[in-house]
Amino acid sequence: MGTNTPVIEARDLTKYYGDTVGVEGLDFTVEPGEVFGFLGPNGAGKTTTIRLLLDLIRPTRGEARLLGRSTQDPAVRCSVGYLPGELSLDERLTGRRMLEYLDALRPRGTPPADPRRRAEVCERLQLTAADLERVIRDDSRGTKQKIGLASALQHDPDLLILDEPTTGLDPLVREAVFELLTEAGRAGRTVFHSSHVLSEVDRTCTRVGILREGRLVAVERIDDMRKTLVRKMVVQFDGPVPVAELDLPGVEVTLEGAGHAELRVAGELDPLLRVLARHAIRNLAFPEPNLEDAFVRYYRTDAGGRE
Secondary structure: OOOOOOOOEEEEEEEEEEOEEEEEEEEEEEOOOOOEEEEEEOOOOOOHHHHOOOOOOOOOOEEEEEEEEEEEOOHHHHHEEEEEOOOOOOOOOOOHHHHHHHHHOOOOOOOOOOOHHHHHHHHHEEEEEEEHHOEEEHOOOOHHHHHHHHHOOOOOOEEEEEEOOOOOHHHHHHHHHHHHHHHHOOOOOOEEEEOOHHHHHHHOOOOOOOOOEEEEEEEEHHHHHHOOOOEEEEEEEEOOOOOOOOOOOEEEEEEEOOOOEEEEEEEEEEEHHHHOOOOOOOEEEOOOOOOHHHHHHHHHOOOOOOO
8 A cells, every 4th residue: 555545545436225314425545644434423434434435335326434444345455443332242251262253254374463462451451360261251332342443553554444432441541542543643553433522533534524423524733623613501600600701602691690601612711711710619510421422513404304
């Protein structure tokens, strides 16, 4: 693959299930070394897109290429690490045997995963020796997810495709996953991961594609996205709410009373934070926004369903 060749390339990628749109007209590229987030609510078409990229299903029209080759070329798959959203493991095996078995499925002539890399990944994901020696049917959902992540990472693939990678993980392990994805990008590997949680892609990604009802409504750099997304802020003042001072561009007071204020904040936070710094604050919180609120310009429709 040439250095200027996109790692992922989709052109008019479309999948219909009868009269139902899975995804339609997707056009995007992902470059070497990018950590690309595929962002959308559940049911938006993220998993369908991933299955098309991996040739698990075939498109109704359009095409995709991975690492400069057709997705239908079996040789592509030895360079890909994949974590499905609906992870299914052989529950008769131990975690260790599962990782060894998945590694053994590599094409003939492909070197095995480095045991030192496997051990490092397992340690960072907090997969203990006891976890790896226990049969999978006795594992928690979180432990199964960690085994799935370890299987995708253990052979240091050129491309990681991960469907909702932090599902079922506790906060400390999520942090480890964020670090592993960031390190993969810095090492020149490419990561494509789906999520419906805004903070996850904000932590890890260089660019994001925003999906709505099977259609790609935007591809943005993270820095640009931060300038335009809408946040919710909850503030408890040690005194009356300074409503007049909160009359700032991009700030809307949606609820106010008894020292309590809820705000919608669009764009930069600095002007608002400077106002808040002049007052005694008992508590300040940023609830996780849902995607429709955060990207209101992409998810708002009129009564006829048009943008």
